[in-house]
Amino acid sequence: MSAAALQRLRLPLIAAPMLRVSGPALVTAACRAGVVGAFPTANARTVDELDQWLTQMRESLQDAEQPGPVCPNLIIRQPRLQDDLACLVRHRVEMVITSVGSPAAVVGPLHDVGCTVFADVASVGHAEKALRAGADGLVLLSAGAGGQTGWANGMAFARAVRQFFDGPLVMAGGISDGHALWAARALGCDLGYMGTKFIATEESMADARHKAMVVSSRLDDVMRTRAFTGLDASMLRPSIEAAGLDPDQLDETVTFDEARTRFGGGTSDDKPKRWRDIWSAGHSVSGVTGIHDVAGLVAATQAEYEAARRRTADLQ
Ligand SMILES: Cc1cc2nc3c(=O)[nH]c(=O)nc-3n(C[C@H](O)[C@H](O)[C@H](O)COP(=O)(O)O)c2cc1C
Incomplete structure (x- = not known):
């Protein structure tokens, strides 16, 4: 994701990729709302379906004003990796997030088509390794993140990585509202991940019982x-x-x-x-109050983010 793409976001937020949750409806709604819409390629049952999803998402966003980027997530340790990678290269996607494994095998072909590669990492050692493998940006999986989680405290993790990396950083874990998103910015991150909150949206593919449990938990x-x-x-x-x-x-x-x-x-x-x-679900389940549509969730997060920004201006 280029600096220009970062600038065009309405809110520095990624609707995080989630197995059995993020599909074309959630992704395009997030992009329309002006944030990054991410999804694991494994959510498409076949490579053909992935190919159709990417075409369909591009077409459906054609009339959107300044949409955020569509961002596929490549889980590295999975049998379809090479075929999914080839599909993303054919579609010349703008941004990819890798997870569960080193991005080394995919960075080259993605860079060749101008794609920005973020790698998710759960330790300082992983972060160093991902950067050596050529990742352009890092997603810091910190304690309490939904899905495969990290253990590190997010505050210490962001500051530790900022000692040796000045490129794009994404905080993942514990972002339960716009106040927490602003706090991630204050820590030196460029963007925040929100996963759990998007489970409880109308557009999410999650099982209705999962949505209900996220609301009640x-x-x-x-x-x-x-x-x-x-x-x-x-x-x-x-x-x-x-x-x-x-x-x-x-x-x-x-x-x-x-x-x-x-x-x-x-x-x-x-x-x-x-x-x-x-x-x-992650610790941010504490911020889920009901099932909303994606546009409503992004708008509420934006209002909280602006309130937090104003509040910090008054802090001594
Ligand atoms: C149900 C669920 C499924 C997930 N699946 C994936 C996945 O397929 N790929 C991935 O990179 N991360 C996955 N994650 C992690 C999220 O992308 C993200 O790191 C996490 O949700 C951030 O924390 P939060 O849930 O507190 O916002 C998943 C998370 C959840 C809750």
Whole structure:
């Protein structure tokens, strides 16, 4: 994302990519509202569908005034990586976010078509590695982020990375409203990620029960566990209980591959599956008050952001 693209945003916000949540309706509504609309390419069932989605999104945004960029998210550790990458290159997408793995394998082809590559990172070591691999910007997965989460305190993490990187930084985790978004800017980040809040939108593809649970849950209902993905993830305790499991007695020693066998793909329907039956949300669930449309959520966040900005001007 060029500096010009950053300037054209109405609010320095990315509607974060979410498995089983972000599809064309959410993405285009976010872009129309003037923020970045991101989605994992894995949400399209096939590469052909991904190709159709990208065409459809471009066409539907043609009449929008200053839309934010459409930003596919490439999960690195997945079987379709090379085919999805080729599709994004064909569409000459403006911006891509990589997650779960080093961006090294995708940076070259994306740069060749002028695409800006952000890598999500959960530690200072990851950040250094992603920059060495050629990432243009970083998404800082901090404690309490929804989905695969980080552990680092967001304030310390942003300041630690700012010691050696002056390019685009995105804060992820804990952005529950426009006040928190402004705080991320004050810390030196250029943009903020909001995931959880967009689950509870009319345009999100999330299961209606997931949306309802995000509305009814509070911060204390979110737990960090490795049990379902083999990586630290933020999960909703009530969804774990509803699947017949005890959130306080989960096996935390599983590997990425073991977790995939237990709670991931496969065709067996008799055991709970992560994302389908066991749902994720971040600490920012505390800021979800109901189900709104994307335009309404962005407008409310913008009003909060402006209020926070005015308030800091008065602080001593
Ligand atoms: C249900 C859910 C699914 C997610 N899926 C992905 C994903 O596919 N790719 C990705 O990079 N991040 C994924 N994330 C993480 C988000 O992109 C983002 O980092 C996180 O939501 C930020 O924290 P917040 O939820 O508190 O706003 C997911 C998060 C949630 C809640």
